[in-house]
Amino acid sequence: MPAADVPPYLRIAADLRGRIAAGALRPGDRVPSTRGITQEWGVAMATATKVLAVLRQEGLVESRPGVGTVVAEGADGDGGPGAPVPPVTEPAEPAPAAAPAPAPARARRREPRAGDPGLNRERIVQAAIAVADAEGLAPLSMRRVAAELGVATMALYRHVPSKEELVDLMADAVLLSTPLPAATLTGWRPRLAALARVQWSLYRRHPWLARSISLTRPVPLPGALRHGEFVLDTVAPFELPPTTQLYLHIMFFAVIRGIAVNLELQSQEGEMTDEEWMASQEGVLLSTLASGEFPRFGSLMGQLDSATGEEDFDLDLDQLFEFVLARLLDGLTLLFEPPAG
Incomplete structure (x- = not known):
């Protein structure tokens, strides 16, 4: 068909396929995310999702948890077994004098499967985490995760009933993924400082996490309760009123999360530094x-x-976190170690 009649997602897929063939994108390199595609080509998110689905079905790209969508191993321009395949287009009228040559096996598109024997809740959650880590929480949808897995969207609902529950499962998975500070660590200040840095490292690795957890409508996730249990265990020897203990737990969560909500905006592709x-x-x-x-x-x-030798102020979120944590712990000294008299 005329080039003008080729659907936009096929034209974009052909462009990215060409970059892979030319070596501009090598195996292991990240390909533009759905957000990046929408910004570079000015198309809708649904179109961008189709682009990655086409390349994934051809075996040119693959998903890597914690990284996103990357060029698949062997998908290079060297002409070997992993050489890029011809563009996927709408069927054309065959020439009357010759039959069309059979397409290479990797070029044969497959429709998303209605079901996948290997599909389970854990695979769905890990795929969703990979999408959110690479693109943020806003573009995440059941359809987007299904495209990442190469299955029909409805197949996901057999394992996860809604996007809201999926996000809860994602948050729980990452909260459980990092060990808490050692139980043998002593002293209220070292223990709370260590827990705060564990939480900050989680937000750093998963910038979407801060937005997924509610302060006023919390979901009792086992991963989150582990962190609360650590705080309560730390303050238990001081025999504080129950309300005070709960406020301490919530305060730590709220302060660290309050800084961390800026991490996702900071990491979005296409934004200014x-x-x-x-x-x-x-x-x-x-x-x-x-x-x-x-x-x-x-x-x-x-x-x-002024020319006083003082450096310009640069807002660094890691430095801000450490500053706020130190002041927070200084303030708690009055609660845990009140001056005599």
């Missing part, structure tokens, strides 16, 4: 401060810009 964003806002800030309406801010910014 933090430095570029701050540079783009500098003119607006200086113009606002020049009005004199915010003298404290104006004075502070002047001090940062």
Whole structure:
């Protein structure tokens, strides 16, 4: 058919296939995510999902938990057994003088299977985690996970009844994936500091996690309860009122999560870097401060810009976490180690 009549997802798949053939994308390299495809080609998320499904069905790409969609091993441009296959297009009218040559085995598209004997809840959850790690929580859907697994969307519902429950299972899986601090660790401050850093490392590895856990409507996930149990075990010797113990647990969760919700925005593809964003806002800030309406801010910014040798302020979330954690623990000293008298 004329090139103009080829569906957009096939044209994009052909473009990516060409990059793989040319060696611009090598085995193990990440291919553009669905979010990246929507931004580069200006198409809808459903179209981007079809693109990756086509390449996956051809064996050119594969999913890797914690990484995303990458070029499959052997899918290179060397002309060997893993050489890229011809573009998948709508059927064309055969030439009357010759029969069309049979397509290579890898080029034969297969429709998503209604069921998969090897499909189970754990595979679905791990595939969903891989999607969320690579693209964020917003693009995650049952259809997107089904495309990642190469099965029909309805096949997932036999194992997970809804996206909401899937997200809960994802959160529980990653919360259970990292060991808690050693039970032999002593002292309330070292124990709480160690737990806080475990939680921060989880948010770092899975930026979507902070948005998946609710403060006001928590789901009793075993993984989350393990963290709460560690806090309660730490404060138990102080015989605090039950309400105070629960507030301590919730406070730690809320403070760390409050910083971590910014990690997903920071990691989104196609967004400005933090430095570029701050540079783009500098003119607006200086113009606002020049009005004199915010003298404290104006004075502070002047001090940062003065020739005192002080470096420019860069908001680093890891440093902010450590600063907040230290101040939080300093404040709790009054509760656990009140001054005499």
